[in-house]
Amino acid sequence: MRTRRARNGDNLSILFVLCGFLFGYTCGWTPIVVRNITQLGPQITPDVTRVSRDGGYSVLLNGQIIWLYDDTECLDRDGKQLSFVSNTAAYAEDANKNVSMLVDFGVEAVGKDKKTGKTNYAILADTTVATGGWISFSRDELEFNDKRKGIERVAIWPGTSPTPYSTSQALLFAPLVYVDNKPQDPSKEYQARGMTLISIAASSSGPTVDRQGDLIISGLQVAYGGFSSVLGYTSTAKPQDLNDRDVYLFGMTEAGLQLARASVGQLTDFSKYSFWDPTQLRFIKNPPELSEKDFKRVYLPGTFSSGSIFYSPYFNTFLMVYFNKYVDSTFRIRFLDLNAPVGDDPTWPKQGKHGKGIAPEDVEALVKYAWSPEQELYKSPPAKGGFNYAGMAHPEYFNREYFAPTLYPKGTSASERRNQWYGSSLVSEKKAGGDGKHLLLSWTSQLRGGFGSGIYQVQLAKVEFDTIPDNPQGDFPSAAVSSSTPTLSLAPSVQGPSVTPAAPSGPHTLPSRPASTALTSTGSAGRITQGWWSPNSSLLFRRCRALVGVLVLLIGWVFGDAVW
Numbered sequence: 001m002r003t004r005r006a007r008n009g010d011n012l013s014i015l016f017v018l019c020g021f022l023f024g025y026t027c028g029w030t031p032i033v034v035r036n037i038t039q040l041g042p043q044i045t046p047d048v049t050r051v052s053r054d055g056g057y058s059v060l061l062n063g064q065i066i067w068l069y070d071d072t073e074c075l076d077r078d079g080k081q082l083s084f085v086s087n088t089a090a091y092a093e094d095a096n097k098n099v100s101m102l103v104d105f106g107v108e109a110v111g112k113d114k115k116t117g118k119t120n121y122a123i124l125a126d127t128t129v130a131t132g133g134w135i136s137f138s139r140d141e142l143e144f145n146d147k148r149k150g151i152e153r154v155a156i157w158p159g160t161s162p163t164p165y166s167t168s169q170a171l172l173f174a175p176l177v178y179v180d181n182k183p184q185d186p187s188k189e190y191q192a193r194g195m196t197l198i199s200i201a202a203s204s205s206g207p208t209v210d211r212q213g214d215l216i217i218s219g220l221q222v223a224y225g226g227f228s229s230v231l232g233y234t235s236t237a238k239p240q241d242l243n244d245r246d247v248y249l250f251g252m253t254e255a256g257l258q259l260a261r262a263s264v265g266q267l268t269d270f271s272k273y274s275f276w277d278p279t280q281l282r283f284i285k286n287p288p289e290l291s292e293k294d295f296k297r298v299y300l301p302g303t304f305s306s307g308s309i310f311y312s313p314y315f316n317t318f319l320m321v322y323f324n325k326y327v328d329s330t331f332r333i334r335f336l337d338l339n340a341p342v343g344d345d346p347t348w349p350k351q352g353k354h355g356k357g358i359a360p361e362d363v364e365a366l367v368k369y370a371w372s373p374e375q376e377l378y379k380s381p382p383a384k385g386g387f388n389y390a391g392m393a394h395p396e397y398f399n400r401e402y403f404a405p406t407l408y409p410k411g412t413s414a415s416e417r418r419n420q421w422y423g424s425s426l427v428s429e430k431k432a433g434g435d436g437k438h439l440l441l442s443w444t445s446q447l448r449g450g451f452g453s454g455i456y457q458v459q460l461a462k463v464e465f466d467t468i469p470d471n472p473q474g475d476f477p478s479a480a481v482s483s484s485t486p487t488l489s490l491a492p493s494v495q496g497p498s499v500t501p502a503a504p505s506g507p508h509t510l511p512s513r514p515a516s517t518a519l520t521s522t523g524s525a526g527r528i529t530q531g532w533w534s535p536n537s538s539l540l541f542r543r544c545r546a547l548v549g550v551l552v553l554l555i556g557w558v559f560g561d562a563v564w
Contacts, residue, residue, distance in 0.1 A: 030372060031315050032333055033466035037378050038426070040100055040460040042445070043067075045090070047104045049113075049120045050075040053088065054389070054444040056458035059162040059170045060396035060403075060419060061202040065092035067102060068172075069458070070157040070390075072133070074122035082110050082122035085133035086155040087174075089207045095422035099397065099440065100460055105206035106134070129153060134207075135174060135198060138214045152180045154193060161308055161392060162200050163229040163247065165264060166407050167419070170200045173225025173249065176215065192219035195226060197267055213268050222290055224249035224260040224273070228309040230318070232363030232404070234263070248363050249273075250309060255293050256301040259367070276367055281343045283367075300371060308393040311360040313401040314436035314465065318358075318366060321377065321441070323391035331377040331391050331441060339471070340370040360404035378441065378463060385446030385454060397423040398438035398462075426462055439463045 045051050055070035072088040075081060093101040108125040112118065124133065130145035130153055131137065137145070141154045155177045162170035176193035195217035201208045217224055227250040234246045247267060249260045259276040261283055266272035274283035276299050288297055295301040307322025318336040323329075338352045348368035352358045358365045380388050396402040400418040408417045421429040427438055441461045448455040 029469070029471050030335070030375060031468045031471070032335060032375060032377075033469060034377065034463060035466035036464040038462045038464075039381070040426075040462060042100065042457045042459050043102055043442075044098070044100045045102050045104055047102075047107045047121060048074055048123055049082065050077065050079075051104075051123070052447075052455045053458070054456040055087075055158060056390060056442040056444060057158050057161040057392055058092075058394045058396065058442075059164060059200065060422075061164065061170055061200065061207075062168045063420060064202040064207070065095055065396060065422060066090070066162075066200065066202055066207045067092065068134075068158040068162070070159070071129075071155065072123060074125070076120050077113055077116070082120055083125040083127070084129045085124050085127050086129055086153075087133040087135050087158055088123050089134045089209070091202075091207065092422075095397065096424040098425060099423050129155070135209050136211065138211070140214070141176075152178060155179050156196065159226050160228055160306070161394070163231050164403060164407060165231055165245065167403055167409070168201060171212075171229070171247070171267065172198050172200060173216070173223075173229065174198055175223055175226050176219075192223060194219040194221070195223055197225075216268055217270055220290060221270075221287055222251040222253055222258045222260070224251040224258070226250075227252050227257060227304060227307055227322075228320075230309055230311075230363050230366065231264070232361035235364050246363060248366055250299075252304050253290060253292065253298070255295060256298040257304055258288055258292075259299040260287070281367070299367075302374070306390050306392060308395070309366075310393065310395045311404070312395070312436045313360075313399065314434050315468070316357055319393075320371065321391075321393035321439070323389060323443070327387040327389075328379070329382045329388035329391075329443070330379045331443075332374050333377040334371045334374055336365060336369050337372045338365075338369055340372075342368055342370055360401075361406055378461065380441075380443050380445075380459065380461065383445045383447050383457075385449035385456075388443040388445055388459075390442075390444040390458075392442050394440040394442060395436065397440040398427060398432055399435045400429065401435045423462075427464075437465050439465070 051074050053069040053072035057068045059066050067090045069088045072085055074083045090102040090104045093103045104123050106124045107121050110120045110122045110125045135156045145153050156174055159175045162172040164170045173195045176196055178191040178193055194215045197212040197216045199210050230248045231245050234244050245264045246261050250257050260273045262273045275287045277284045279296055303324040305323045305325050309320050312319045317338055320334045322332055339350050341348055349355050353362055382388050400421055402419050405417045432438055442458055445457045445459045447457055
């Protein structure tokens with residue numbers, strides 16, 4: 001008969017074995033591992049003497065990458081204002097030679113510099129912040145700005161990246177904002193008027209824009225589309241119905257992200273929208289209150305200030321890259337976890353639609369699976385003026401699968417349904433390791449802070465993801481791509497330094513992983529240093545963690561017998 005001490009030794013051994021197993025293998029799987037981050041510096045605007053602008057949103061159309069900006073101020077070499085409008089647009093000059101170089105439109109000569117004799121150039125110098133920009137004002141907006149005479153103004157800020165609905169056109173829900181230059185209450189410096197819908201195209205003479213009505217969504221509603229929009233199949237789509245598309249519109253609130261859905265042909269009619277109700281796991285007709293604070297009724301609880309939602313051909317799922325409201329200049333990232341279905345819909349089990357992954361058009365997956373916990377992606381370096389804002393991702397770079405296959409013109413062969421590669425001066429397609437393995441990021445840097453006197457600059461960086469580590473639950477399968485093609489037609493904000501606590505999980509979020517230290521780069525193209533417990537940690541750290549688990553297991557086995 002064994003002694004009690006021996007039995008205690010066995011128990012202790014088993015305990016150490018379990019601890020080793022848990023330590024090495026249950027730290028939370030994620031496909032997102034960062035290999036390198038390269039800081040690229042500011043965007044370059046050689047056509048303009050000096051420019052201060054914020055935002056930095058983009059879309060690929062007709063072989064041109066269009067960049068959109070919010071408030072844009074052109075200055076002379078001494079800092080004197082030459083022009084100021086509420087939005088501008090530019091083309092990437094040659095994204096394969098230099099991703100930072102831009103070609104601006106509406107540039108005009110505005111006299112000579114008194115010291116140097118050089119000509120000053122400004123964007124839309126014949127337009128004022130009260131009379132418009134690249135996106136024009138309506139008559140009532142012009143009348144309001146004229147009446148208020150600079151005390152208060154209406155601004156139109158693009159706010160997020162446009163959503164292509166073909167390879168030559170895109171749509172964008174842009175916020176209309178009342179800007180008070182001298183608010184009695186600082187929290188009311190910016191007041192939402194609502195959302196306007198614009199369509200965008202690319203011509204040889206520059207990007208063009210057309211407003212689809214005035215006020216599509218009232219400022220009393222959630223600003224749907226203001227965070228991001230994704231276009232894809234309807235829930236009942238069949239192969240012969242590919243002309244029909246739904247747009248999923250994400251809007252920010254104090255409690256997180258809310259979600260609305262509308263067909264392309266009904267985007268101008270808010271009464272035709274439906275709204276996701278997490279408590280019923282379905283879309284309903286009544287929109288949630290803008291002030292909704294019950295996290296159970298929020299699509300994705302949390303804090304958000306800017307971001308991008310897009311399909312990644314590298315990860316074969318949707319990614320969300322964003323800034324929150326912690327004003328720490330840090331990019332966060334989540335992935336749509338196809339191993340975490342929401343509800344028990346047999347069409348959407350683990351590993352995607354019918355268990356076979358998801359295609360770029362499978363936007364219904366956004367309500368059928370949970371988003372992963374938040375991970376820190378990259379802490380962008382702030383300038384002297386303060387925190388960075390307007391963090392965005394630009395998946396048209398380093399990615400020949402930017403467009404969903406069904407957005408190409410009818411009759412396009414399968415081999416031709418791939419856009420051009422952009423960014424080859426940084427990484428060639430041959431050496432990239434796959435579409436979407438590299439990702440361009442942008443943010444607005446405050447060179448000089450201060451309302452009315454700030455100087456702002458859009459900065460760039462490139463993320464290189466590492467090899468996707470093995471998933472103990474099974475990898476996401478490659479998505480099947482349809483070869484059918486529709487022809488679509490479109491029917492007739494700077495975030496302040498507020499800090500809000502992280503929100504509890506909702507039905508579309510998985511339980512949080514252990515807290516991780518921030519990622520930091522060790523030079524312009526340095527290796528990323530990560531926290532030991534970070535879910536972002538590299539494959540090397542994962543293997544080390546597993547090795548430590550094995551060592552604990554062995555120590556426990558020996559220690560359990562030796563001590564007792």
